[in-house]
Amino acid sequence: MPISEGPVKDSTLNANRDTFRTKFGFIWACVGSAVGIGTVWMFPYRLGQYGGAVFLIEYIIFTVLLGIPGVIGEMAFGRAMKSGPIGAFAGATKKKFNRPFGKFLGVIPVLGALCIAIGYSVVVGWIIRFLASSISGELLQQKDTVALFANISGDFGNVVSHLAGFLIVFLIMIFGISNGIEKLNKVLMPLFFILFVILAIKAALLPGSFRGYDYLFNFDFAQFLEPQNWIYALGQAFFSLSLAGSGTLIYGSYLKDDEDIIYCAKNVALFDVLAGIIAALAIIPAMFSFGLESQAGPSLLFVAMPQVFAGMPFGRFFEIIFFTAILFAAVTSIINLFEVPIEGLQTKFNLPRNLAVTIVIATSAAISLFIENGETVGKWMDMVSIYAIPLGTLLAGVMFFWVCGSDFALKQINKGAKRKINGSWFVPLAKYVFIIGTMVIFACGIFLNIS
8 A cells, every 4th residue: 555545554563553632732742842941041042142032033934934844744744654753764765765765764863862862861860959959948058059060960960860850751651642741741831831931920020120121132133134143043943843853753653643733833833932932031031130141051050040049039939930840841852852762662673662661761861870971961962963953854854845755745734734735835845945944954063063
């Protein structure tokens, strides 16, 4: 039976495959995948540093031109093949060339997702440690947060909290898609938004916070002429939507055929943009209120923000809210990353889910303990972000829009859609603008170290 008439037919690939039960469960899961640590510790900084309102406009432009076609494509590709990257890529080449050699290329995004998850687990461990210290009141008493974070992010400096993160992930993932991942995201992601709105309101009430709004939303038309701003806006739009040829594709593979992918993708993009803006409104005005310079990365979360809460009325309460919300974002992202190799083991070797989860989590925990050092994990994450993620995205886009073909891709995208996409404008956008944009991101990562 040709693939164009349905998903890949394999004796183990699709049997008793779990699915998302509801449209909004799927949307929240994809939002959880996209809204992670990078949304909190990178978007606010770049918004202020690279043009404020101008950067926001550029970011939204790239989200529409590149992000939405990419998200739609990966969702539809996964659903069409009812498989993760290895099975989906194999199905594409079998359809075009009658040979499933695409499975070898599918290993690239699977390994990329696994490597990012291993590095990400270190950060999850830091968050758990800081949340526990916030609850106990210990963090609020710290005078030197630089030294505190240096100790925690040293070699084997956070083993207990690090392994606790893996235990949380394991307990979620053994329940599968509908009973584990979907239920979790339907609770944690709305709470993430609620908690950050509370933090944004508190930041607005702090004295001197207006300087933060000036920094964030200053409109300088001359910034439109700065190529660097456009490049960073492109990178932010690309990476913030969890485009990697893996995570969004794998969630799409669990989506029912009658669900509206176009509607889902637009909502994922919308909530991702909103999450970045709300995070910026919660963080930057608070930092300006206390005379701190805008920062990005781990130093923002684990050095600067504890200093902010230490000087804030009811600081302990808001510190707990902050690290709880961050943990929600981190957990919902990391389970998406781990789902990619777990699904690969299940379908390739016909393993029970519990065994596949145990193998992936145990192996990842063992590896990640040796990259706990902040500098080491930073290099690890940069390497994967620069090479594996853009390459995985590029391969998935080529496989779906070029190898499977425009007609097949458009049919799969419009399946279940109430308002169908017109191929006359979407196909050129996906086949050329999205693919070329992904190549630009790949080049910028290699030559300009943008990730």
